[in-house]
Amino acid sequence: MKIPNFKTNESGLNRFFGPLEAKVMNILWAGDEMPIKDVQQRLEREKAMNFNTVMTVMNRLVEKGILRKRTEGRSSYYRPVQSREEFLQTQSKELTNELMEEFGPLVVSHMLDALDEADEDLIQKLEQKIQKWKKGQ
Known part of the structure; x- marks a missing residue:
């Protein structure tokens, strides 16, 4: 949905x-x-x-x-139909996909810029996800 x-x-x-x-x-x-x-x-x-x-x-x-x-x-x-967490997960994924389709590299660049204000745990999770993604390539 x-x-x-x-x-x-x-x-x-x-x-x-x-x-x-x-x-x-x-x-x-x-x-x-x-x-x-x-x-x-x-x-x-x-x-x-x-x-x-x-x-x-x-x-x-x-x-x-x-x-x-x-x-x-x-x-x-x-x-x-969904829990709050499932709803937010679905909507954020939809929004991210739409932004990537429309703006591509700009979105990634802005997300990386936003990491300057992110906590260390979030950055570690991102690094782990990138490593998993690289292994799958």
């Missing part, structure tokens, strides 16, 4: 989702499968939230392939 509108001027999950979508996803990633009413109640701790608004957002997330919906009797239960 690819999120089509990556927002560079936002931060965190708001790069991929609208503000309410991001809040819904955080709630669902923190818990188990749940109905709209439970999500609405958790959102209401911050601000009064209309049930129909929450339902619309959650159903749009189902349409986008982000949430899975299961109906039991008259109740519908929602859960994320």
Whole structure:
């Protein structure tokens, strides 16, 4: 699943989702499968939230392939298709591939420049990955 509108001027999950979508996803990633009413109640701790608004957002997330919906009797239960970690892994990979396709060597150069600010563990992981990649060539 690819999120089509990556927002560079936002931060965190708001790069991929609208503000309410991001809040819904955080709630669902923190818990188990749940109905709209439970999500609405958790959102209401911050601000009064209309049930129909929450339902619309959650159903749009189902349409986008982000949430899975299961109906039991008259109740519908929602859960994320991927864990938060899997989602971020997928999206960062998609974004990296798109940047490489469009900008190629410039992206690699800028990523290397960004390593000046990276911690030593990240640099070691990168070195290990490069060594593995070289052995596979």
